[in-house]
Amino acid sequence: MKVLIVGSGGREHALAWKFAQSEKVTQILCIPGNGGTATMPKCQNLSFAVSDFEGIRRFASVQGVALTVIGPELPLAMGIVDYFHDANLPVFGPTQVAAQIESSKSWAKELMISAGIPTAASATFTDPELAKAYVRSQSIPIVIKADGLASGKGVTVATTLDQALGAIEQMFTGQFGTAGERVLIEEYLAGQEVSILAVTDGDTIRPLLPAQDYKRLKEGNLGPNTGGMGAYAPSVITTPQLMAEIQTTILEPTIAALRDRGINYCGCLYAGLMITPEGKPKVIEFNARFGDPETQAILPLLNSPLEDLLLACVEKRLGQFLPISWKPGSSVCVVMTSAGYPETTESGKLISGIKKAEENGAAVFQAGTKIKDKSLVTNGGRVLGVSATGKELNEAIATAYRAVSHISYDGANYRRDIGVIEVPKVLNIKSP
Template structure:
């Protein structure tokens, strides 16, 4: 079968890489892809925009594409699944109505409240003055969120009233684009965040391994929020007992409520959780797609062929499959970013050392890269590479990732040196604060 993967990040490279491990997948086409997907055997890039629905549809129909897998949230929110389904193409990813669960934090919060899903207390505002007044009554720390899609950067944890008011102004003044029509003010929760990605056919929902992302740019989880600076899986804090509760109290309730609204949700439902010190949890947000960089640590541990799971979701027969099979061990990834990210950064820097990193045992997923006219791999984004290691334990997996990233060079390269610090402390027998 031939599979078309939409997107150009590390998540899409990982999806293409995993799909091509199956004997059933003869070719993967990435739209538009990146320098990594351009270099893989049996994989090609197609230079179309992710929202060129007509161009994607024509190519898929004329070239025998069996399945379209949508990586990013933006085309899902714009209705790419609806469009391609109308052209009788099989698409993995929710329809536009379902993608609201990420495209509007206010809509998602209302759905959680309706479904009885544990979530943080929040209020939605359309005017800055009312939002600022609410912040004064609630006090700080407090969380200020842009309502719509903001590439993982529309969440500000304000430590002071002044920071919260500045964040409100920034959102309403359009710093996060169309995500600035509404502001969500949410209570600040203490604990550790865990990403639970689940596959669903609209009736059955099955979680993948829980992962823990590192969203802050700085070591010690400091500085600005980013799209993610590294991750590991499976996250030990998400115990089997807790995951059983997440299944019934979050995932199944969400799918049932979506179905009651007449939304046939098939794809990934990604729940971002806060695990509190008392062992309970609340849902911070839902996403409608595979996480990035969580996908880059989950898929290397997946034993079940990926295309079998995706097709079962599209064809609404996930419940007929046996339980998802996983490899033993752990996985960790470190993001190599452009200097200046998540603010201004340069593109076009030549990257060296990728083959040496892979020889050292790491798997390198390209994120913000492309090939230049000389066929050199150059930087083309804020998050450039995901260097992933696998091991019997986290110490081995993290060591392999860092052994690999030491070989990577490009002007301005930046990466955190403490990915996995919480889980490493736990493995070494120390008390891990939450």
């Protein structure tokens, strides 16, 4: 079977890598792909624009693609899945109206409140002065969010009033484009964050392994928010009892609430949760697709064929699918970025050492890369995701960082505490 993947990040490379392990998958077509998918067996990059929905749909139809998977949030929000549905082509991903669960934080918040799904108290504003007045009446810390898509960067956890007021000013003056025309202000939730990626056919929803994402740029969870600096799975704080509660109080009610609105949600539902000090899960955000970099930590542990699982969703038979099978142990993904990320990015820096890293037990998923003059160079903010597995979490951490030490390019940056904050005595990691 042929599989088509839309997107160019580390998540898409990881999806292609997993599909390539199946004997049933004969060809993987990536639009547009990156430097990693350009050289991977069974894989071919195609130079379509991600926004060329008509061209992508026509290509999938002519080529007899058995499954198309949409990776990034922007084409989902723009309605690419609707194009495939119009032609009765198999596609994994939510429709445009369903993708509002990520493309509009205020829409998602209203959905949660109406369905009784536990989440932070909030208020939405289109006027900066009213937003500032509201913040002055609330306690600090407080969370300021751009309502629309901002590549994972439109969130400020303000620890002072001045910081909160400054974040509001930045959003309403265009730092995040149209995404900041509406601003959501939320109460600050304390606790531990957990990422739950679940697949659904609109009726049945099944979670993948729980993961922990690290969004802050610097060690110790300091610095600005990013698209994600690393992840590990399964989360050490997510017990079977907690997963059962997440299933019954968050995942199933969300799908039911969407269905009640006439929305059939097929795809991956990402629930970013805060586990409060009392052990209760609350929703921080929903995303309408596989998380990045959580996907790069979760897929190395997946035993079930990925194409079978996703096709079960597309064909609305997830309820009859066998229990999802997982390998024992843990997985860690360390993200390597360009200098200046997330504010700026550098491109064209020669990358070396990936082969050596992979020889030392890692899977290196490429994101901001491209092939230039037959050499691999940087081409974006988040450049690589270095993933490794182990029987124990500390073994996976050690293998991942050994692999990272073999990779070099000018301006490379990464956190040295991925997986360590939750288990502080596991490993004393030093800069290579």
